[in-house]
Amino acid sequence: MAEPRIVVVGAGPSGVRAAEAVAKAGLRPTVIDEARRAGGQIYRRQPDNFTRSYEKLYGTEAARAKALHDSFDALAGKIDYRPETLVWNIAAAHVWTANGNAQETLPYDALILCTGATDRLMPVKGWNMAGTYSLGGSQVALKSQAVSIGREVVFMGSGPLLYLVASQYVDAGAKVVGVLDTSSKAARIKALPDLLAMPSVLWNGVQLTRKLSKAGVPVHHQITPVEIIGNSETGVSGVRYRTASGEDKTIGCDAVAVGYHLRPETQLADLARCEFAFDAHTHQWLPQRDADGRASAAGVYLAGDGAKILGARSAEASGKLAALAALSDLGLPVDKGEITALRRDVANYSKFARGLSRAFPWPAAQAAALPDEAIICRCEAVSAGDLRAVMRETGAIEANRAKAFSRVGMGRCQGRYCGLAAAELIAAEAGIPVEQVGRLRGQAPVKPLPIAIGEEEA
Amino acid sequence: MSAASDVIIIGGGLMGSSAALFLRGHGMSVTLLETDLIGRQASGTNFGNVRRQGRPIHQLPLANRALAIWRKSRELLGADVEYLQSGHIRVCYRERPELIEAMEDYAAKARLEGLDLELLTGNALRAKFPFFGSDVLAGSYSAMDGHANPRLAAPAFARAAQRMGATICENTKIVDAQKVGEDFIVTAQDGRTFRAPILLITAGAWGNALSSQFGEPVPIVPRGPNMSVTEPVPYAIHPAVGVMTPVEEETVYFRQVARGNIVLGGSTRGPSYPDDYRAYVLPQNTLSQLKQIRRLAPALGKLNIIRVWSGIEGYMPDSQPVMGPSATTSGLYYAFGFSGSGFQIGPGVGETMAEIIAQGATDIPMEPYKIARFAA
Numbered sequence: 001m002a003e004p005r006i007v008v009v010g011a012g013p014s015g016v017r018a019a020e021a022v023a024k025a026g027l028r029p030t031v032i033d034e035a036r037r038a039g040g041q042i043y044r045r046q047p048d049n050f051t052r053s054y055e056k057l058y059g060t061e062a063a064r065a066k067a068l069h070d071s072f073d074a075l076a077g078k079i080d081y082r083p084e085t086l087v088w089n090i091a092a093a094h095v096w097t098a099n100g101n102a103q104e105t106l107p108y109d110a111l112i113l114c115t116g117a118t119d120r121l122m123p124v125k126g127w128n129m130a131g132t133y134s135l136g137g138s139q140v141a142l143k144s145q146a147v148s149i150g151r152e153v154v155f156m157g158s159g160p161l162l163y164l165v166a167s168q169y170v171d172a173g174a175k176v177v178g179v180l181d182t183s184s185k186a187a188r189i190k191a192l193p194d195l196l197a198m199p200s201v202l203w204n205g206v207q208l209t210r211k212l213s214k215a216g217v218p219v220h221h222q223i224t225p226v227e228i229i230g231n232s233e234t235g236v237s238g239v240r241y242r243t244a245s246g247e248d249k250t251i252g253c254d255a256v257a258v259g260y261h262l263r264p265e266t267q268l269a270d271l272a273r274c275e276f277a278f279d280a281h282t283h284q285w286l287p288q289r290d291a292d293g294r295a296s297a298a299g300v301y302l303a304g305d306g307a308k309i310l311g312a313r314s315a316e317a318s319g320k321l322a323a324l325a326a327l328s329d330l331g332l333p334v335d336k337g338e339i340t341a342l343r344r345d346v347a348n349y350s351k352f353a354r355g356l357s358r359a360f361p362w363p364a365a366q367a368a369a370l371p372d373e374a375i376i377c378r379c380e381a382v383s384a385g386d387l388r389a390v391m392r393e394t395g396a397i398e399a400n401r402a403k404a405f406s407r408v409g410m411g412r413c414q415g416r417y418c419g420l421a422a423a424e425l426i427a428a429e430a431g432i433p434v435e436q437v438g439r440l441r442g443q444a445p446v447k448p449l450p451i452a453i454g455e456e457e458a
Numbered sequence: 459m460s461a462a463s464d465v466i467i468i469g470g471g472l473m474g475s476s477a478a479l480f481l482r483g484h485g486m487s488v489t490l491l492e493t494d495l496i497g498r499q500a501s502g503t504n505f506g507n508v509r510r511q512g513r514p515i516h517q518l519p520l521a522n523r524a525l526a527i528w529r530k531s532r533e534l535l536g537a538d539v540e541y542l543q544s545g546h547i548r549v550c551y552r553e554r555p556e557l558i559e560a561m562e563d564y565a566a567k568a569r570l571e572g573l574d575l576e577l578l579t580g581n582a583l584r585a586k587f588p589f590f591g592s593d594v595l596a597g598s599y600s601a602m603d604g605h606a607n608p609r610l611a612a613p614a615f616a617r618a619a620q621r622m623g624a625t626i627c628e629n630t631k632i633v634d635a636q637k638v639g640e641d642f643i644v645t646a647q648d649g650r651t652f653r654a655p656i657l658l659i660t661a662g663a664w665g666n667a668l669s670s671q672f673g674e675p676v677p678i679v680p681r682g683p684n685m686s687v688t689e690p691v692p693y694a695i696h697p698a699v700g701v702m703t704p705v706e707e708e709t710v711y712f713r714q715v716a717r718g719n720i721v722l723g724g725s726t727r728g729p730s731y732p733d734d735y736r737a738y739v740l741p742q743n744t745l746s747q748l749k750q751i752r753r754l755a756p757a758l759g760k761l762n763i764i765r766v767w768s769g770i771e772g773y774m775p776d777s778q779p780v781m782g783p784s785a786t787t788s789g790l791y792y793a794f795g796f797s798g799s800g801f802q803i804g805p806g807v808g809e810t811m812a813e814i815i816a817q818g819a820t821d822i823p824m825e826p827y828k829i830a831r832f833a834a
Contacts, residue, residue, distance in 0.1 A: 089741040097739040103745065393537075394613060401495060404502065404609045412689055412764045444739065448689060448762035451748050455759070 010114035012040020014304025014319030021323035088445035115306030126228030150255025159261030194355025229388030270442030293322030314349030368428030373431030379411020474806025485689025503769025505833035513587035524806030545697035604729035613622035663772035667793030682737035682768035690718030781827035
């Protein structure tokens, strides 16, 4: 029998560990990654001529970042590594890739999707103005290019990344004029039993808030975002929010980073025809998989935050686990004890992740309360009022139907940034549970594809 | 007890929805039954060409009738279906100069049916449409054709029909239809039954499953359109553009919507699966489409596509629909199998079928569409 062809998509924590496990089994996996260098978003590497230390770049996660990078570098020659390459479609057990204008089609016996996550965003009036970034985007600016998104920056939203990025900005010498958290301290205390599943990570989180307070950064809890203020010429000039006690306040700033924890990048799982189910904890539709990462579609395995947001440490474990599952399914010997241990790790991370989703809940009610004039879909410039008017006129209450009539989610992001909030708005407007609104179907290409594709030889 | 009306329509695409609207105009009570949601397959996923040129000459009276409806669609429907009468240009390539003669011949015949076409070559063609590549030899321009938004059209017809008093039942999958005495009894999967003396089947790719129940099977083949769309760019290309060629892979077309996105269609069609209610764009068909688009209009090669899609269409072996009365069963009518070319004529089909049902006759030539042409 010919050597099994294993394709790993993504070179973050789960992709690297998956590739490593496959290479260790004596096979040569293909690793396809959109980024220029391996590491994923969390362990993103700086450009070649930048010289910041691991400690400076990754803080408490420096050792893990270095270990992952070293592991990947040690795979050189043992894997078919394809950076800056997009998997734009999947069909009939082949991935279709684009590297610039060069297109290639690769068959697979096992496909391990380690596609990672993006920010989960909640629209707010004014978020379409220049100077508004996602939390992840603001972190990339710092990590990759060592620049701040503004002179005076507000961080707004919820989730662990809110505190991490704010403190990284403080460390880098940027001026953080406020951290506005929609979640309450009470929710965090209630989530403690789950969060204690990973005491060291919890401790890191506590340290971050201490650092912010030591640096004199005002941190406000249980706020409600009202508006990002500014104008279309000069961009953001401030953030208006409501305090827990109902007072309206404004902070002046020239940039704001927003985000509400993360959402998995599931389009490739969708194109591979995996089944999805609604996850009530996170209000997200997730591709189904067994404990080891097997998806419903034959030969497809799911790992890391691209399957469910469980964090980088879990991603390393689930990446390896998915690879072992694939190897085992292909008839190769695997260490059963290792599988058992990895499953235990992932279960523990799952408990912690459930704690995070309780501590930093997705503020679904904000979508319902969006004023009519607020833009909900930035790609297509559709306002909340436009969407509500379409619903009234057409009766559309299903996600894809509402998209077809209103254009929400029809732009270049394909609803990856507005889809979750749009579903909440539709659900509230129609008076139905959000799972009844359904999910936007993934459509190729997962990212914009040049019409010139195929002009260059791969 | 079953819900009764004068006419039952099975299939809520553009044909069924517009027929429902026009039947109400004749004062008949109508119940429209749709498996899923209105206009979600062929009617909602096609290219959106409101194009008469290129249709068989015998079909032009129907196309002209449809055009009159498109032109008054905003008033008729109380909704904007993004109809633009911005022209349609059909071109041929240098390697097939013989097609110029075919264009001239078609134009002469079309003129007699009220379709005016202007033939353009060389500098005249390029002055008017500077975006064509050097392979393009000649073009036939129809100023009165254009395009509209298929996602919006059929649902707008259905809403207008509903306002006029038609009953629209979505999520109603039909599992049985038969004639009992003077009435058709139609049964849905959930057990509901509907009764009427007249039944119109406008079920697209599913048409054969129903016509077979009346002893009239037809060799329909399900396929799916091969569609893509670009990011928005400044609005500069007004007409819908298509290629005249005998080679399927070369048959691409594009149009720019006022918002700026350019919709690309054609080249090889994909498979579709009516039983699963799914259609897939094959990646190789996307690539062949983009290659042909670069040949047709090289400047588009600088853009990106942001989405592809398909839907379920029913194709007949002679590319002509099944339209008109049943040959076996009185009171039964068909309008399906539009073979990827039904969007423009859709409203005309609805109006014509309503006329045949309500008045027993029409001036529109119907001979080419008879279901009996497939009788064994």
